Amino acid sequence: MAKDPVCGMFVEEGPDALKAEVRGVTYYFCSDTCLQTFVAPAKEVRLLRARTLISFALGVPTLLITWLAASSFTLYEIPKNLLLFILATPVQFGAGWMFYRGAWHAFRARAANMDTLIAIGTSAAWLYSTIVTFAPGVLPQGTYFDASTLIIGFILLGKLLEHTIRGRASDSVRKLLSLKPAKARLLVDGDEREVGVEELRVGDLFRVRPGERIPTDGVVVEGFSTVDEKILTGESVPVEKEVGHEVFGGTFNQTGVLVVKATKVGSDTALSQIVRLVEEAQASQAPVERLADRVSSYFVPIVVSVALFSLLGWWLIAGRPFLFGFTAFVAVLIIACPCALGLATPAAIVVGTGKGAQNGILVKGGENLERAYRIDTVVFDKTGTLTTGEPAVTDVVPIGNIDERGLISLAASAEKGSEHPIGRAIVKKASELGVKVEEPQEFEVVPGKGVVATLSGRRIVLGNRRLIEEHGVDLRGVSDTLNKLESQGKTAMILCVDKTIDGLIGVSDTLKPYAREVVEQLKKMGIRVVLLTGDNKATASFIAGQAGIEEVVAEVLPSQKAEVVRKLRSEGRRVAMVGDGINDAPALAVADLGIAIGSGTDIAIETAGVVLIKDDLRDVVGAIRLSRATMGKIRQNLFWAFAYNTLLIPVAAFGLLNPILAGVAMALSSVTVLGNSLLLNRFVLR
Amino acid sequence: MQKMANEERLRFKVIDFSCSTCLNAFRKKLRSVEGVTDVLSNAVTNEIYVYFDPEIVEPERIESTIKGIGYKTIREYD
Numbered sequence: 001m002a003k004d005p006v007c008g009m010f011v012e013e014g015p016d017a018l019k020a021e022v023r024g025v026t027y028y029f030c031s032d033t034c035l036q037t038f039v040a041p042a043k044e045v046r047l048l049r050a051r052t053l054i055s056f057a058l059g060v061p062t063l064l065i066t067w068l069a070a071s072s073f074t075l076y077e078i079p080k081n082l083l084l085f086i087l088a089t090p091v092q093f094g095a096g097w098m099f100y101r102g103a104w105h106a107f108r109a110r111a112a113n114m115d116t117l118i119a120i121g122t123s124a125a126w127l128y129s130t131i132v133t134f135a136p137g138v139l140p141q142g143t144y145f146d147a148s149t150l151i152i153g154f155i156l157l158g159k160l161l162e163h164t165i166r167g168r169a170s171d172s173v174r175k176l177l178s179l180k181p182a183k184a185r186l187l188v189d190g191d192e193r194e195v196g197v198e199e200l201r202v203g204d205l206f207r208v209r210p211g212e213r214i215p216t217d218g219v220v221v222e223g224f225s226t227v228d229e230k231i232l233t234g235e236s237v238p239v240e241k242e243v244g245h246e247v248f249g250g251t252f253n254q255t256g257v258l259v260v261k262a263t264k265v266g267s268d269t270a271l272s273q274i275v276r277l278v279e280e281a282q283a284s285q286a287p288v289e290r291l292a293d294r295v296s297s298y299f300v301p302i303v304v305s306v307a308l309f310s311l312l313g314w315w316l317i318a319g320r321p322f323l324f325g326f327t328a329f330v331a332v333l334i335i336a337c338p339c340a341l342g343l344a345t346p347a348a349i350v351v352g353t354g355k356g357a358q359n360g361i362l363v364k365g366g367e368n369l370e371r372a373y374r375i376d377t378v379v380f381d382k383t384g385t386l387t388t389g390e391p392a393v394t395d396v397v398p399i400g401n402i403d404e405r406g407l408i409s410l411a412a413s414a415e416k417g418s419e420h421p422i423g424r425a426i427v428k429k430a431s432e433l434g435v436k437v438e439e440p441q442e443f444e445v446v447p448g449k450g451v452v453a454t455l456s457g458r459r460i461v462l463g464n465r466r467l468i469e470e471h472g473v474d475l476r477g478v479s480d481t482l483n484k485l486e487s488q489g490k491t492a493m494i495l496c497v498d499k500t501i502d503g504l505i506g507v508s509d510t511l512k513p514y515a516r517e518v519v520e521q522l523k524k525m526g527i528r529v530v531l532l533t534g535d536n537k538a539t540a541s542f543i544a545g546q547a548g549i550e551e552v553v554a555e556v557l558p559s560q561k562a563e564v565v566r567k568l569r570s571e572g573r574r575v576a577m578v579g580d581g582i583n584d585a586p587a588l589a590v591a592d593l594g595i596a597i598g599s600g601t602d603i604a605i606e607t608a609g610v611v612l613i614k615d616d617l618r619d620v621v622g623a624i625r626l627s628r629a630t631m632g633k634i635r636q637n638l639f640w641a642f643a644y645n646t647l648l649i650p651v652a653a654f655g656l657l658n659p660i661l662a663g664v665a666m667a668l669s670s671v672t673v674l675g676n677s678l679l680l681n682r683f684v685l686r
Numbered sequence: 687m688q689k690m691a692n693e694e695r696l697r698f699k700v701i702d703f704s705c706s707t708c709l710n711a712f713r714k715k716l717r718s719v720e721g722v723t724d725v726l727s728n729a730v731t732n733e734i735y736v737y738f739d740p741e742i743v744e745p746e747r748i749e750s751t752i753k754g755i756g757y758k759t760i761r762e763y764d
Contacts (some may be wrong), residue, residue: 007763037760041701044758048703102704105756109711115704159703170731283726283735297710346729674730 005563006034007583038325045163051095052160055153062087063146063660081133081143084559088145092126096152112300114337116612118155119305121333122148123358125445125659128326140322144330151334151663164673169347172354173278179231179250180271184215187259197265204262208253216249217264225256225286232270233361233613265526277364277611282350286366288634289345303336303649310653317370324655331652334662336645340669344637347677352630359685360613361623371593372575372627378522378620379565381587382533382540385597386547386617387509391421394490395506397481400580407503411495414453414460422491422507450493461496468494468501478504489539510537511546518617519548525624528573532556532564560585578620595620622685629683637673645668693723694740696748700732702758709734712755719743719751733762 003141004011011028018029029035102115125144186195187205197215208214226238229251250271307329314325349366356363363369380386398407412430415423430437444455450463461471473496485492488506494548519529530551531544540554553564565587568575577591588594589607598615612619651657709727712734716725721743726735736748
């Protein structure tokens with residue numbers, strides 16, 4: 001069974017089946033409509049290529065004969081001008097027919113576009129020359145068949161080049177889609193059966209072997225493996241997967257066999273959602289683009305007026321030969337085609353957002369890209385955003401005859417059965433140090449205070465100030481250490497063995513990797529960094545100090561976070577809020593730019609303008625740098641488009657630009673803008 | 687982009703090389719169709735995304751509107 005690439009239906013492969021071969025791959029189709037749809041784009045390209053070839057094949061001889069042959073030149077008794085007419089006419093109405101079509105469609109929509117300009121410009125040249133050919137003496141001598149043919153030739157060539165570059169510019173999204181596997185190994189009562197991915201339903205079990213792509217999103221129910229999730233997250237380090245872990249369609253299973261239960265299929269999968277989001281981001285107009293569109297809608301009428309004015313001006317007012325004015329007229333029309341102007345912004349946005357998507361940075365549309373570029377303040381939520389959100393052991397202070405390892409060993413044994421985050425942090429520290437953890441004989445949790453346990457006949461109390469005092473232990477000997485830990489916002493746990501203090505353990509939330517570098521880089525980029533948290537001032541200042549942040553807003557209720565952001569904005573600052581996207585949704589929404597970090601594959605966060613799939617703070621800098629690079633590219637593109645389209649208009653109006661060269665410049669303008677945008681692919685995010 | 691729950695999407699690609707600034711025309715025309723909630727277009731890929739409420743307008747009506755504009759287009763499937 002083969003899949004129809006157009007409608008997705010399954011088709012029998014056979015000698016009678018409808019099929020088409022593209023680059024060595026045979027595709028099968030359910031109907032002639034699907035087959036025609038599939039081959040239509042390739043057919044258009046072939047047609048364009050043929051038209052370009054014809055234009056040059058006839059245009060180059062036209063040019064040579066026009067300029068090199070004497071006016072008395074004949075070929076097979078055909079006089080020079082008639083010969084030129086014979087060469088140029090098929091180009092004008094054959095190869096160049098598409099410009100008339102485009103102009104007609106535009107006219108019907110009561111608009112004028114680049115086709116209108118090209119159609120008028122080349123028709124004028126052709127018509128003038130035709131009149132000269134068949135009614136000599138009516139108009140001043142001289143033909144423009146070389147201009148009409150070669151202008152068409154160069155513009156078609158430009159479109160052909162453009163087509164290739166356009167394909168490469170939008171590659172990133174298509175690459176993602178091409179990684180969707182077509183088949184899955186469905187398990188029915190333990191038997192494996194190969195089916196098309198479309199046939200998978202939520203709840204189905206399927207098997208994935210090493211070296212295969214995972215067909216759809218699901219949960220591992222059996223097996224262990226490492227999976228390369230680079231296509232979703234941009235992270236090249238493979239992720240370990242075991243029972244209970246989520247896996248995603250399109251990611252690459254490396255080492256083990258997995259049995260997975262499907263949780264999402266079809267357009268609900270993370271990959272499909274991401275592709276759709278990027279597509280929509282690329283298709284939404286940035287404010288700067290709307291401006292360019294408005295400019296180009298006034299452009300065409302103005303250009304036609306300038307062209308007519310230069311014709312009449314030179315001929316009637318300046319008294320120059322009609323031909324001089326006419327050359328200026330054609331050149332102005334051709335040079336002024338506003339299509340590069342229209343491509344300047346979308347081309348850069350498509351490449352920029354595609355580049356982001358490849359690296360797990362999803363920018364929702366051109367508008368957010370523009371906002372990211374203007375940001376001058378970044379507000380980080382503390383817990384879970386700048387910090388890991390999980391307490392970790394930061395200080396180990398042994399007292400008396402015990403060492404660090406001994407203290408942690410005792411504490412971890414006492415906390416072994418604990419579900420409390422602080423208890424888990426201590427057990428984790430023990431396993432990091434590789435110290436022995438014993439099973440306590442008795443174990444009791446004192447809520448909000450600590451634990452009491454019996455270990456090898458010794459009574460161990462591990463808890464905060466209040467718990468220790470309740471057990472009648474004097475804390476005066478350790479009060480300095482205790483105060484110091486608490487002033488840093490840490491939770492201090494005191495360990496007593498049979499009423500003697502053996503040491504203190506400081507536990508606190510810790511910074512995520514790269515937090516300090518990221519803050520430093522943002523500052524270097526001229527951005528002010530603010531820490532926003534509901535925690536008390538001591539904890540907040542300690543974490544801020546570690547990260548290198550001077551501006552702290554602490555003791556803010558979750559519901560007030562949005563208010564703080566609004567206040568910063570009212571001070572005239574352009575604020576990006578970085579949060580986890582769930583608790584911080586209101587603050588993300590009121591910021592100029594909401595950045596949701598580490599949301600994984602939950603990209604549907606409506607309030608965020610930028611979604612960072614990975615939980616990596618460096619991507620905050622990456623997103624802002626990418627937006628700056630993209631906006632820079634847009635500005636360059638607008639400059640080039642403007643340079644080609646506008647600065648050359650006076651040159652053409654003064655009769656200093658050969659119409660054929662105007663055609664070359666015109667073709668180059670779009671190619672330049674697209675090619676320049678492609679350079680964004682080389683941008684290094686880190 | 688807040689999308690409504692009962693909203694569907696059709697995707698088209700303009701394959702006509704005589705389309706230079708034609709996407710504007712598509713956007714304008716399609717937005718005037720009742721039941722069409724939004725139209726996005728990508729000037730690089732020449733793709734058009736039409737969002738519509740299937741209870742108000744049928745996909746066939748959107749397809750015929752697109753055909754009526756004149757440029758060569760193909761419908762793409764997700």
